[in-house]
Amino acid sequence: MHDLIIIGAGPAGLTAALYAGRFKIYTRIFEKLSCGGQILLSPSIENYPGFPEGVSTFDLIDKFKKQVEDLGLKVEDENVLEVIPDGRIYNVKTESGIFKTKTIIIASGAFSKRLGIKGEDKFIGKGVSYCGTCDGPLFKDKDILVVGGGDRALEDAMFLANYANIVHLVHRRSEFxxxxxxxxxxxxNPKIKFVLDSVVEEIAGEEKVERARVKNVKTGKDLDILCQGVFIFVGIVPNTGFIKNLIKTNESGFITIDQKMHTSREGIFACGDCAEKGLYQVVSACGDGATAADSAHKYLLKS
Ligand SMILES: Cc1cc2nc3c(=O)[nH]c(=O)nc-3n(C[C@H](O)[C@H](O)[C@H](O)COP(=O)(O)OP(=O)(O)OC[C@H]3O[C@@H](n4cnc5c(N)ncnc54)[C@H](O)[C@@H]3O)c2cc1C
Structure with a gap:
């Protein structure tokens, strides 16, 4: 019987583990891919406090991991498939077995939907981005393309227009x-130009993004837009399929939490990008992870 199982070893899960280790809670950490989470898609991070010059994400995550391991905890390769309640206990089912625990912290993160077009994967971190808040300042006085027609796309287009020379907003319909x-x-906003009824078909360049080929879906005509950045906002999907029948989520699958990271079910806490909240960043994921561990600790003391 474990006191706590943490699902996911991104910034939220690793910070939850750090706090749980220091509380001396008997904890396991399960990670299905690689320790570090989504931030490893980006080579460096420039808005994490304490690193005014920026820091390599691999170095930062290595430090997170070492701090957890120094407390005697380790990240285990386990893909969590399901959580099955049994009275006040939970059975966490993975590909290798069933683990019993009194509490769970879900820190399973999310992923940005891809367009799936030529050049997209090749230029991630070299002009292709899924996060305006993270990468906007890198595109000062550059020409960029924003893809999408939802709130996030438009909010980020506005934010990016504070830095960029011009923002081409590409949307596949004429209505938003x-x-x-x-x-x-x-x-x-005079810096934002609309490219409606259009889809991006290819992102091209040598080392970095230099242009994008955009097709008008009504006329069938192609247009080459010169740009140094392509920001893609066509949806974010939380990794919550394994838990969604057990706890409350919003219509997009993000877990409903309160300020102390409690979910709708006693003993289960959620933190970071898998939860419904305001800011999806490393620093806020870490803060959420610390709060979730504190709440799990208090719950264990009471039970
Ligand atoms: C390209 C890119 C650039 C970014 N740049 C910045 C930036 O500059 N600054 C910034 O602050 N933020 C940035 N972000 C956002 C930041 O990466 C996220 O906000 C942060 O990683 C969220 O942390 P998390 O721990 O909640 O989730 P994640 O990082 O998504 O980690 C969740 C972990 O859980 C694991 N997992 C999922 N399901 C299961 C399961 N069933 N069983 C076991 N493990 C599971 C996943 O494999 C993953 O490792 C960027 C994101 C991207 C994609």
């Missing part, structure tokens, strides 16, 4: 899913 007020604000 985003709220009307936001659409009006974007239309009023």
């Amino acid at each position: 899913r985003a709220s009307g007020i936001l659409v009006d604000k974007v239309k009023a």
Whole structure:
């Protein structure tokens, strides 16, 4: 019987493990891919406090991991398939067996949907991005393309226009899913140019992004847009399929939490990008992870 199982070893899960280790809670950490999570898709991070020059994400995650391992904890290769409640105990089912635990912290993160077009994977971190808050400042006075028609795409287009020379907003329809007020604000921004009824078919360049081929779905005509960045916002999917019938989620699958990271079920806490919240960043994932471990600790003391 374990006190705590942490599902996912990204920034949220590793910080939860750090705090759990220091609380001396008997903890296991299960990770299905590689320790570090989504941030490893980016070679460096420039908005993590304490590193004014930026830091390599591999170095940062190595430090996170070492700090956890120094407490005697280790990240185990386990893909969690299901969580089955049994009274006040939970059975965590993985590909290799069933593990009993009194509490669970879900830190399983999310992933950005890809367009699946030529050049997209090749240029991730070299002009292709899925996060305006993270990478916007790197595109000062550059020409960029934003792809998408929802709130996130339009909010990030506005944010990116603070840095970029010009933002081409490519959307496959002529109407937006985003709220009307936001659409009006974007239309009023002189730096944002609309490329409607259009889809991006290819991202091209030598070492970095240099242009994108955009096709008008009504006329069938291709247009080459010169740009140094392509920001893609066509949806974020939380990794919560294994738990979604057990706890409350919103319609997109993000776990509903309160300020102390409690979910709708006693003994289960959630933190980081898998939860419904305001800011999806490393620093907030770490804060959420610490809070989740504190709440799990308090729950264990009471039970
Ligand atoms: C390209 C890119 C660039 C970014 N740049 C920045 C930046 O500059 N600054 C910044 O602050 N943020 C940045 N972000 C956002 C940041 O990466 C996330 O906010 C952060 O990683 C969230 O941490 P997390 O621990 O909640 O989730 P994740 O990092 O997604 O980690 C979740 C982990 O859980 C594991 N997992 C999922 N399901 C299971 C399961 N069933 N069983 C076991 N393990 C499971 C996953 O494999 C993963 O390792 C960027 C994101 C991307 C994609």
